[in-house]
Amino acid sequence: METLEPLIAEHPFFRDLPREYIHLITGCASNVRFDAGQYLFREEDEANQFYLIRQGKIAVEVFTPQQGRLLIQTMGAGEVLGWSWLVPPYKWRFDSRAIELTRAISMDGKCLRAKCEDDPRLGYELFKRFSAIIAERLHATRLQMLDIYGTSE
Template sequence: MQTLEPILVEHPFFKDLEPRYLQLIIGCASNVRFDSGQFIFREGEKANQFYLLRQGKVALEVFSPERGAITLQTLGEGEVLGWSWLFPPYRWHFDARVLEPLRAIAFDGECLRTKCEEDHDLGYELVKRVAHIVIQRLQATRLQLLDIYGLHS
């Protein structure tokens, strides 16, 4: 597990995280790989993972019977995937399908949640970081909804 530490420290999500917190959560982490076309998770499944993406590309999709798979967003290196593990009912809301072979660090959601409950300072630190990502995504989503390149006459 010691080998994961340098990877975690370098990932933007954990930028400037205090080493003692890193030590607390490193036990929840593992190295994972996914191939193109593989689903990392599917809508409705139990959400118990949090991914720090290191390489490759993944699409968040929703499937419509008439229109097929609609991509909501693509994520890649330096970004994170999944926040449904943090809040009940711990279910994935969308599909995550790999577009380009993906390497990531996966955290066990339950493990992380337990650590956060035990140490609220860690919990606060982690929730702040997740909230930051959520806000960025929300802002980008609002822009996306505007259809700014469309004709509005």
């Protein structure tokens, strides 16, 4: 797995993470690819990983009985998908599907959680980075909820 270390280090999500931590978490990483249309995960699946997207585009969707798949977010290179692995009961709340050929690094959540328990400083560093992402997604969600382009009627 040594070859993944530089890829992880250059991903924006892990920018400026100390070298020893990069090395440590590389042990939880694996290289993955998804063809267009392929699901990364589905709602209610166990959430045991997150993805550093390197290339391609993935969609976050929710299935509604009347409207079918509802697309709520897309993500591309440089972005991070998934934080359900951080929070019990570690289940995905949405579907995720590759829209085009996507290459990513999959980080094993169980493995990472264990490393975080062992080294709370690493844990705190990861939680800081994820809380920024969670906050950003929450802001975005609120804006979407406001339907700012819609008419007020």
